[in-house]
Amino acid sequence: MFRRREKHKKSEVYRYWTKRNLEIVKKRGLLSAETEKSKTEILERRGKTISDHAPSESLSHSKKSFFLPKPLMSLTADGIRRAKRILERLQREKFILKPNLFRWLVNLEKGKGMTMGTKTVDEILNRLQQEGLCRCIEMNFGNKQLIKVVLHPHIVNMSVELCNEIAEKMRSTEKQRNGPISSEKLENMINPKRKLEQESAERTDTREPTSLKRSKHDITGSPSKSRSTRSFDEAEKFEANTLKLKVACQGRQLVMQYVRYHAAKGANFRATEWSLIPDLPATPRRCLKRMASLKLNFNFREALMQLCNMLSERFVKHLEENQKFTGMERPRWDDFNDKNIKAALEMVLQHKQGGKCKISRDRYMDTQKKTRDEKKDIKIRNERKGTSGRVYESVAIANAVELLKLVLLSTSTAKDELSLSAKILSRYTEDELLAAYSYLREKKFVSGGDGDGDSPILLSQAFLRNISRSKFPAVRVERAAKFSHWLQDREMDLIKGEELPIGPDLHCGDLLHLFALVSSQELLVSPRLPSEGVGDASSTGRSGSEKGTEIQNFLPVKLILRPTRRVRVNKSVPGIFKVVDRASHA
DNA sequence: CTCCGGTGACTGTAGGAGTG
């Protein structure tokens, strides 16, 4: 994982990127030189890759999904959409003739470039039936042909009226498709009552009914109290399951569309333009709110970004390959039936309900408090920065990261320094330190510390290399050069043994240069306090000291940094004293 | 009763368009 600060005009956004993703787009820079400009521009506009991303192992801990009933969960995204359509239509119409259902679904998916087979529909119906969301029966009104009918599950009694309705539907369908139908067929359809009475007589005769076959479910039992209760209960269950399925489909659709959008758009986006996302399951505003609320769940956000990354990688490849193999049919980059994509999507959907629900109340309250505190921290930090940059992590953890680095950088074994480090670190919670440590491990900033604890935790060679290679911004370098000139101008004073007061407004470049000299033992820095003590600047009237020129007004304090080794004599500068100008600080 | 997800009202902010 790679955290990167992005500047978006007036704002700054922190995002996580996988290294691999970044490299892909870097490679893309090479490719773009050889390829068409327009496609390159698309890649350029996409930015470096997709944002925020969870550790890759997140996918390997596949948990059992509780989001949908298992039979439905195993359907593809298309399958779930079709199941949803079937259930919605079943809600409205109570029954559907299977041939009609098939034609209707095929018709709805016209232009998608795929042909759905009847087996696919059978599979979906089977799954729905297993979940008690529909009933599939075969009916015979006397003609040779069996008519397959999908029923709303709470229809347990085939009333004469319903048979009439089914027959009427069949008649109108046949008429539409084949023109006039045979008189025998018509007679059977128009008067199914007679046929049913006949069947009833056959049943009392303990013979197997011939005209109204049962499929997996009993659809012909006479009404009874227990049957009514079951019917009612099943109706309730149906409603609940339908609602659940509907919500799940919306959730899935929302995530899919969101991820498609972001994968294609890349990292250089300010915000989600919901109005541009097609096929949303609800209004853009509703989707925005829903997604915002889902993203409060850290696990969900991470899994979502993981999915974005995965899809983004495929999108980049897709563009690159299209550049090489123009005109060839390529696999879809956003194919949610792809094994890996599907797994990542399921992971996102699992976290949709997971996380918060799984933790105990106390733990939940702690988390809530922590979340609030973190948000407060972030708010304070953002306010201080004067921007509205959004930092998606705890400042406490960020601080802990820096402290850990410092502790690890320190090679001191002095007792007091170790206890000071321990004291500072003790201000952080175990969770924060663990998170900080995980972060450092993830970025390969530290090595060791694994196994039985024999190997100590150390800053990695890669980290140390990177430190020495990191470039200073030009403005800092200029500042250091200016400071260096300032010191050179006063070299004679220093040789004479005079102390030079250093102003309070040292910047990064000044400090770097100063402490480089201190580190090489060319200079000595000692703190001083004003002779009249520390207090309100207005009451002291130390105009001279504010200019930093009247060293005699300062008294040395106890804490004076002295080199432990002898000052190098071959250098002409014996020492410089850092004077702390309290008056100008107050 | 608590917990939790969903939702509306509200606020803050970025960025684009228009203007001088």
Next chain:
DNA sequence: CACTCCTACAGTCACCGGAG
């Protein structure tokens, strides 16, 4: 180029209703 205005997104808070 700087400013204002407008739009859209994002986040917060409070409330509601269902589930347990």
